[in-house]
Amino acid sequence: MPTRYSAQEMLARLVAFPTVSSASNLDLISFAEDFLSGHGVASTRVYDETGTKAALHACIGPRVDGGVVLSAHTDVVPVEGQAWTRDPFALSEEGGRLYGRGTCDMKGFAALMLAGVPDMVKADLKRPIHLALSYDEEVGCLGAPPMIEDMMSDGPRPDCVIVGEPSMMKVITGHKGTSLLKVTVRGHSVHSSQWERGVSAVANAARIVTWLDDRTRENRDNADRDLPFDPPFTTLHCGMIEGGTAANIVSKHCEFVTDIRSLPDETIDMWQERLETYVAQQIVPEMKRVNPQADVTIERLAHVPPLMPEENGAAETMARRLTGDNGEHMVVYGTEAGQFQARGLSAVVCGPGSIDQAHQPDEFIDLGQLRAGEAFVARLIDTMSEG
Numbered sequence: 001m002p003t004r005y006s007a008q009e010m011l012a013r014l015v016a017f018p019t020v021s022s023a024s025n026l027d028l029i030s031f032a033e034d035f036l037s038g039h040g041v042a043s044t045r046v047y048d049e050t051g052t053k054a055a056l057h058a059c060i061g062p063r064v065d066g067g068v069v070l071s072a073h074t075d076v077v078p079v080e081g082q083a084w085t086r087d088p089f090a091l092s093e094e095g096g097r098l099y100g101r102g103t104c105d106m107k108g109f110a111a112l113m114l115a116g117v118p119d120m121v122k123a124d125l126k127r128p129i130h131l132a133l134s135y136d137e138e139v140g141c142l143g144a145p146p147m148i149e150d151m152m153s154d155g156p157r158p159d160c161v162i163v164g165e166p167s168m169m170k171v172i173t174g175h176k177g178t179s180l181l182k183v184t185v186r187g188h189s190v191h192s193s194q195w196e197r198g199v200s201a202v203a204n205a206a207r208i209v210t211w212l213d214d215r216t217r218e219n220r221d222n223a224d225r226d227l228p229f230d231p232p233f234t235t236l237h238c239g240m241i242e243g244g245t246a247a248n249i250v251s252k253h254c255e256f257v258t259d260i261r262s263l264p265d266e267t268i269d270m271w272q273e274r275l276e277t278y279v280a281q282q283i284v285p286e287m288k289r290v291n292p293q294a295d296v297t298i299e300r301l302a303h304v305p306p307l308m309p310e311e312n313g314a315a316e317t318m319a320r321r322l323t324g325d326n327g328e329h330m331v332v333y334g335t336e337a338g339q340f341q342a343r344g345l346s347a348v349v350c351g352p353g354s355i356d357q358a359h360q361p362d363e364f365i366d367l368g369q370l371r372a373g374e375a376f377v378a379r380l381i382d383t384m385s386e387g
Contacts, residue, residue: 001119002038002039002040003035003038004115004117004118005114005115007111007112007115007158007374008091008093008098008111008367008368008370009115010035010099010111010114010115011091011098011107011108011111011114011365011370012013012091012100013031013111014028014031014074014091014102014107014110014364015089015090015091015101015102015103015107015110015264015353016072016090016091016116017024017031017077017089017102018076018089018101019074019075019102019135020075020076020077020078020130020317021077021078021135021138021139021156021302022051022077022078023077024052024053025053025054025074025075025119025135025216026052026053027072027375028074028139028208029045029055029056029129029133032056032114032133032224033045033056035114035117036058036114036117038069039117039118039119039121040137040183041058041060041121041123042058043056043057043058043131044056044057044154044186044371046149046150048135048136048142048143048146049097049358050170051137052350053136053143054135055133055134055144055146055147055150056131056132056133057130057131057132057133057143057147057150057151058131059129059130059152059155059156060117060120060121060125060128060131061120061125061126061127061128061129061153061239061384062125062126062127062128062289063128063156063334064127064157065155065156065157065159066127066128066155066156066158066159067127067128067129067130067156067158067384068127068128068129068130068158068159068160068161068318068380068384069130069131069132069151069160069162069345070109070112070113070129070130070131070132070136070160070162070164070339070377070380071131071132071133071134071144071161071162071163071164071293071337071340072106072109072113072132072133072163072351073106073112073133073134073135073137073143073144073336074107074133075108075135075137075138075139075151076101076102076105076107076138077101077104077105077135077138077201077310077359078103078363082360082361083361084361084362085278085361085362086099086100086362088100088101088363089101091103091164091370093367094099094344096364096365096367096368097366097367098317098357098364098365098366098370099362099363099364100363100364101176101363102363103353103363103364103365104352104354104355104357104358104363104364104365105165105166105241105355105357105358105359105363106164106165106166106351106353107163107167107341108351108353108365108369108370108375109351109352110164110377111368111370112164112211112352112373112377113131113133113164113375113377114131114139115374115377116374116378116381117131119377119378119381120368120381121339122384123381123383123384123385124385125384125385126384126385126386127159128155128156128158128353128382128383128384129232129300129380129381129384130151130158132144132147132148132151133338134147136190137212137335137336139238139302140180140301140302140303140304140360141302141334141335141339142337144336145339146312146338148339148340148343150322150347152343154314155298158345159313159315159318159346160313160314160317160318160345160346160347160348161313161337161340161346161347161348161352162315162318162349162350162351163321163335163336163337163340163347163348163349163350164349164350164352164357164373165175165333165335165337165349165356166351166352166353166355166357166358166365167329167331167349167350167355168352168353168354168369169323169325169350169351169352169369169372170323170327170329170350170371170381171267171316171319171320171325171327171329171348171349171378172307172329172330172331172337172348172349172350173307173309173310173313173316173328173329173330173348174228174264174306174307174309174330174331174332175264175265175307175331175332175334175335175337175338175349176229176234176245176261176262176264176306176307176331176332176333176334177260177261177262177264177266177267177268177300177303177304177305177306177334177350178259178260178261178262178302178303178304178333178334179259179260179261179262179268179271179272179300179303179304180257180258180259180260180284180300180301180302180303181257181272181275181298181299181300181301182254182255182256182257182298182299182300182301183203183205183208183255183256183258183279183296183297183298183299184254184255184297184298184299185201185202185204185208185243185253185255185295185296186201186252186253186256186289186293186294186295186296186297186298187199187201187202187204187250187253187254187287187291187294188250188252188293188294189245189249189251189293190250190252191248191249191250192247192248192249192250193248193280194214194250195250196290197290198250198290198292199250199287199290199294200250200251200289201243201244201251201253201254201293202243202244202251202254203214203251204283204287204296205241205243205254205255205284206255207283207298208256208275208278208279208283209238209241209256209258210336211275211278212236212238213236213238213329214235214257215274216234216235216236216237218234219234219235220233222223222312227263228328228329228330229263229330229332230261230330230332231310232263232265233284234261234262234266234271235259235260235261236258236259236260236271236281237259237260237261238257238258238259239257239258239259240256240257241256241257242254242255242256242329243255243256244381257272257301261332262305263306264306264307264308264309268300268303272298272300274367275298278296279296279298283316284296286315297298301353304334304335304336304338304339305338305339305342305349306318306334306338307335307338307341307348307349308338308341309335309340310332310346313346313347313348314346315344315345315346315347315348316348318380318383319348319350321379321383322376322379322380322383323376324348331355333355335349337349339385350376351361351373352365352369352370352372353365354369
């Protein structure tokens with residue numbers, strides 16, 4: 001008899017795998033693969049370049065076009081430095097909440113997907129239900145694109161994608177784009193008493209960071225407050241900076257990473273071009289007048305495209321039918337939904353739990369949200385079984 005798990009039991013199994021982004025997720029993938037196989041469902045692994053991580057996708061039901069994808073990432077953020085009061089990798093229940101790393105973001109939805117497999121297999125599906133489990137979402141949504149390409153080349157084309165990031169089971173039709181840019185400033189080192197002979201990498205990096213902060217404030221002051229985002233403008237934020245060797249040495253090296261959260265109708269190309277123009281015109285010439293070897297380089301580390309609202313989108317129609325939610329909801333965090341959409345698939349975000357709990361110590365999901373997710377999956381199976 002194939003193994004069955006309730007959603008809570010499945011969540012306990014998934015939480016027990018410490019799939020922090022810096023570690024391998026292959027034990028979890030093997031578990032999911034074996035579970036699917038036990039129910040007669042074939043699945044496909046898509047490895048990363050190192051072979052230590054993999055995505056997994058499967059198709060349940062007839063291999064025809066017109067199905068729906070349920071998608072979740074398997075990686076979680078670290079727990080180090082957080083004040084957990086319980087074992088983060090052992091599911092615990094208290095006061096109607098299920099605690100553990102990833103319960104909310106987003107092993108809760110992955111648990112719903114997998115726990116629903118026996119009923120999906122048993123149902124007389126007329127259109128397929130695809131399952132997709134990715135890796136490295138938390139470090140730039142790196143694992144979804146190769147998985148999506150493999151899915152598109154391997155099987156029937158789905159109508160829509162539901163990415164189950166925590167939304168309190170509300171239908172999210174749009175989110176901002178997210179990009180990470182690494183700026184490296186190469187200066188010229190001298191003793192600080194000879195300041196005019198040097199080029200301070202730290203000082204020039206500070207000028208660039210200030211420019212970024214000024215653009216955010218400018219965006220804030222000119223924002224359209226009717227936009228359904230909080231905040232309703234693009235933010236350019238420097239969260240990491242490192243440089244210099246000593247207080248009395250003009251710094252030779254400085255680098256920082258800026259996080260850009262752009263409105264859906266703005267592109268990272270636009271913002272990167274503006275930054276590069278400022279650096280080329282206002283920073284580099286002055287540096288090179290002192291030392292021709294001084295320079296600034298800008299590297300794009302990651303880019304997650306925005307999720308654009310769709311007019312009469314198949315994913316929105318499906319998700320609203322399954323949830324009964326007819327409100328307008330958009331979020332400022334990025335997801336893999338924009339990557340599915342960029343590949344030509346209709347996509348929305350809809351999943352259990354609150355984003356307020358994501359990445360927090362003592363992360364939890366309310367039991368009521370998990371139950372709502374179970375009802376969502378049951379209604380999806382019924383819908384996909386209709387003629």
